[in-house]
Amino acid sequence: MSEELFTAIKQHDTAQVKALLTRGADPNEPQQEWPGLLPMQVAIHALADGGELDVLLALLEHGADVNAWDSERDRTPLLEAVCENQLEAVELLLNAGAEPNVRSSEGDTPLRACAEVGNVVMASLLLRAGATRTINDWGGLTGCTALGIAISRLDLPMMRLLLDAGADPEATDDDRQPTRDRLPPRDESDSQTWDAALELLGGTKGRNP
Structure with a gap:
């Protein structure tokens, strides 16, 4: 059957x-x-x-x-x-x-996967359901945290949501580097969006001047 x-x-x-x-x-x-x-x-x-x-x-x-x-x-x-x-x-x-805090064999969590698809409404649902427990976990193929994924995509709405929920830009990823260092190089990005992302992160440039 x-x-x-x-x-x-x-x-x-x-x-x-x-x-x-x-x-x-x-x-x-x-x-x-x-x-x-x-x-x-x-x-x-x-x-x-x-x-x-x-x-x-x-x-x-x-x-x-x-x-x-x-x-x-x-x-x-x-x-x-x-x-x-x-x-x-x-x-x-x-x-x-x-x-909302499960972790797959590859290290994926719902919140990290949500940052990958860029759905802020969905991320809000996950956070309200308690996904803050894994908000700073890294894993998956990219080795990023959820915030790291949002930073690398210059996804400002997702960054704001995660930062407001307690995501730590200093939390390390699988490279043992601060999450904020996932910010792409400015000269390879839209300058206004990059500047806005940097401001959200508190103005520290990390490895990406």
């Missing part, structure tokens, strides 16, 4: 998903093939091309673990929703008790 459930989710057949769950389909059984995604994660992917939030609600109502990891321990449903930039799904999962 597991394969039937995944097929129904991918086909956006909400009625069939609900019927299968009622008949005993396991909402926590991952796919057999790599990377072993959970039904919740597949449902989140389906949102991008017409899937319904009702599928996520149905999975939760039938016992889906909102904090379960996929087979590779790469992402929880919340991490999946953040990486896919699915704001409504993120809000739904947080309301259902999703942990």
Whole structure:
């Protein structure tokens, strides 16, 4: 019945998903093939091309673990929703008790992933749900903190939000350098945006004059 459930989710057949769950389909059984995604994660992917939030609600109502990891321990449903930039799904999962401070095997956290997609509204939701506990954690492929990612992108709204929430520009990343040093060189950036970013960071240039 597991394969039937995944097929129904991918086909956006909400009625069939609900019927299968009622008949005993396991909402926590991952796919057999790599990377072993959970039904919740597949449902989140389906949102991008017409899937319904009702599928996520149905999975939760039938016992889906909102904090379960996929087979590779790469992402929880919340991490999946953040990486896919699915704001409504993120809000739904947080309301259902999703942990905003999880850390994947690669060192990714929801807040860091959110800085990558640049969604300030989503970041606000995560912070209100308690993501401040990992606000200065670094990890992932870039080895940055969430603030470091925002700085490197010159994402001023995200920088303001994170700094106001307590992000520390002196916190070190995986290079053992202060987060503020992720500021790109001024001559490779829009000068007004760069100057505004520097002002937000308190005016210290670090390694990037």
